[in-house]
Amino acid sequence: MAPFVPDDLLLQIFLRLPPQPSSLLRASLVCKRWRGLVADRRFLRHLRAPLLGVFLNNPPARASFLPAAGDPPDRVPASRFLRPPLPWLVRSSRSGRVLLSGNAARFLVWDPVTNAQRFVPAPPVPDGHGHRAVYGFGAVLLRGDDATDTSFRVAVAFVQAGVAVAAVYSSDTGAWSGAYRVVVTAHASGAPATGSIIPWVETPGAAAGDAVYWLLDDERLLSLELHDAGGGGGGPRALAVVEPRNAWRVHGRNAKLMRTTPGGGELGLAAVTGAALRLWALEEAAGDGGVSWTLRRTVLLDALLPGARMPRRRRCPVRFGGVRSLAVVLDDDGEWTAPPCARIVGVDEDGGVVFLRRMDGLFMLGLQPAPRIKQICESYYIVHQKFDAVYPFTGFFL
Numbered sequence: 001m002a003p004f005v006p007d008d009l010l011l012q013i014f015l016r017l018p019p020q021p022s023s024l025l026r027a028s029l030v031c032k033r034w035r036g037l038v039a040d041r042r043f044l045r046h047l048r049a050p051l052l053g054v055f056l057n058n059p060p061a062r063a064s065f066l067p068a069a070g071d072p073p074d075r076v077p078a079s080r081f082l083r084p085p086l087p088w089l090v091r092s093s094r095s096g097r098v099l100l101s102g103n104a105a106r107f108l109v110w111d112p113v114t115n116a117q118r119f120v121p122a123p124p125v126p127d128g129h130g131h132r133a134v135y136g137f138g139a140v141l142l143r144g145d146d147a148t149d150t151s152f153r154v155a156v157a158f159v160q161a162g163v164a165v166a167a168v169y170s171s172d173t174g175a176w177s178g179a180y181r182v183v184v185t186a187h188a189s190g191a192p193a194t195g196s197i198i199p200w201v202e203t204p205g206a207a208a209g210d211a212v213y214w215l216l217d218d219e220r221l222l223s224l225e226l227h228d229a230g231g232g233g234g235g236p237r238a239l240a241v242v243e244p245r246n247a248w249r250v251h252g253r254n255a256k257l258m259r260t261t262p263g264g265g266e267l268g269l270a271a272v273t274g275a276a277l278r279l280w281a282l283e284e285a286a287g288d289g290g291v292s293w294t295l296r297r298t299v300l301l302d303a304l305l306p307g308a309r310m311p312r313r314r315r316c317p318v319r320f321g322g323v324r325s326l327a328v329v330l331d332d333d334g335e336w337t338a339p340p341c342a343r344i345v346g347v348d349e350d351g352g353v354v355f356l357r358r359m360d361g362l363f364m365l366g367l368q369p370a371p372r373i374k375q376i377c378e379s380y381y382i383v384h385q386k387f388d389a390v391y392p393f394t395g396f397f398l
Contacts, residue, residue: 007037014038021050021397022073028398039398041149048262051348052076052397054355054376054390055090055098063090063100065112065393069364069374076397081112092141092204094349096395097152099141104158109141109171113395123156123167124179138201138214138222144171155212157201157222157239159184164201166224166239180224180239184216204389206257206349209265213257216241221282245285245292254340256389258351260296269293270347270354272340275302277354277365301341304373305356305363346390355390362390 014037017023028035037043053067053076065078084090086108088100100108107120137158144151150171157166164184167176201222205214214222221242255271260281267282280293342363346355354365355376362376 010034010037011043014043015046019048019050020070020074021052021076024396025073025398035398044396047396048350049096049394049396051353051392051394053078054346054392055093056387056390057089058387059089060087062087066362066376066390069376080397082115084112085110085115085117090391091139093391093393094141095143095152096393097141098391098393099139099154101139104137104156107139107154107156107169109152109154112393113397118171120154120169121176123169123176125160125165138203138205140205140207140212140214142168142207142212155205155207155224155226157205157212157214157224159200159216164222164239164241166222168224168226182239182241184241204256204346204391206259206267206347208259208267211267213242213267215255215257217253219253220244242282242291244282245290254344256344256347256354258347259349260351262350262352264350268296268351270344270351272301272342272344272356274339275305275341276300277344279351279367299365299367299371301356304365304371305341305358306360343388345388346392348392348394353392355392357387 014024014027017027024038028038051068053065055063055065057063062084065081067075067078069075084098084100086100086102088102088106088108090098091101091107092099096111096113098110098112100110105122109118109120110116137156139157140155142153142155144153152171154169155166156169157164159165162184164182165179166181167179169176200217202215202217205212207213210226212224212226216222221244223238223240223242225238225240254273255269258268258270260266260268260279269280269282271278271280277299278295279297279299281296282291283294284290285292342356342358344354345357345362347353352366352368354367356363356365356373361378363373364376365371365373
């Protein structure tokens with residue numbers, strides 16, 4: 001008879017298995033005892049869930065799932081996931097669940113493996129305005145107040161009649177926090193944002209530390225600070241518009257927000273300019289307490305993406321507060337660069353993988369420990385799928 005290995009020792013071994021999706025699956029097939037250990041939610045909380053693929057929107061059709069690049073059994077086929085129950089848009093994904101929305105008043109939290117569903121009531125709006133007056137909105141799915149598997153929160157932000165509004169829904173209370181508001185002025189002017197200059201909230205947002213952030217379309221940030229776990233149940237405490245000093249020099253709107261480190265509290269940004277991916281961190285500026293983007297890392301894409309070349313630069317006059325385009329962006333040397341070699345369409349929540357779209361396909365660029373790129377789908381799929389963002393899906397498939 002084989003010697004008995006205590007559960008505690010087995011769990012320590014399982015914690016050291018390779019991070020591939022198939023590692024726990026293989027262990028779970030050994031015997032019922034092992035399956036019970038690796039499937040225990042208390043054990044899984046100690047692991048970082050692997051990236052299984054991405055969801056993408058293609059209205060009016062239902063959202064579809066694309067597996068992450070890799071070989072079976074680490075590549076979980078799309079057929080193993082259920083189709084979304086409604087033809088709504090994916091807005092966020094976290095901890096094995098997906099947030100769907102039909103508009104700013106209808107939300108559904110959905111598990112694509114078990115088909116578990118929970119509808120979320122409409123968020124509050126300012127007096128005298130309805131949800132149809134919402135001009136663009138963003139939503140982020142968050143962990144719940146008590147960190148259980150069934151608990152979650154939904155943070156929503158939108159701009160309405162020149163006012164940014166944000167609120168947080170808690171599944172524990174079944175209610176939204178009161179709507180928190182801040183007046184949104186036009187960029188580089190003191191007038192409230194109205195008419196054609198109303199900024200809108202771009203998706204997806206990102207959670208970093210004790211706050212949720214969204215990019216506004218004019219390169220500013222909308223920041224919703226949250227309570228700490230012991231500070232009042234997760235309701236919002238402050239909503240603000242943040243203006244990094246050098247935003248117009250950083251990303252030219254070809255960027256996505258992220259965390260700089262897994263589980264960290266520092267907000268980062270990934271941007272593609274020319275044939276380079278640049279990773280930035282939001283830091284306090286010296287002197288007056290303002291903030292600016294600080295360059296942390298540059299990844300040259302000309303050696304990774306076929307056909308990507310570092311552009312030739314030329315001098316060009318600088319224009320502020322006017323045209324903002326994906327075609328040109330100012331670099332750190334005060335020069336304009338050529339158009340970006342790829343459109344950045346997504347970043348996993350911890351910034352370890354960046355998703356790039358080109359006419360020849362959709363690519364996932366892993367950043368740790370060294371840059372490596374893999375193609376997820378071919379050009380035919382890209383041409384026929386009109387998506388601007390992908391939503392990485394992580395989870396344990398047992």
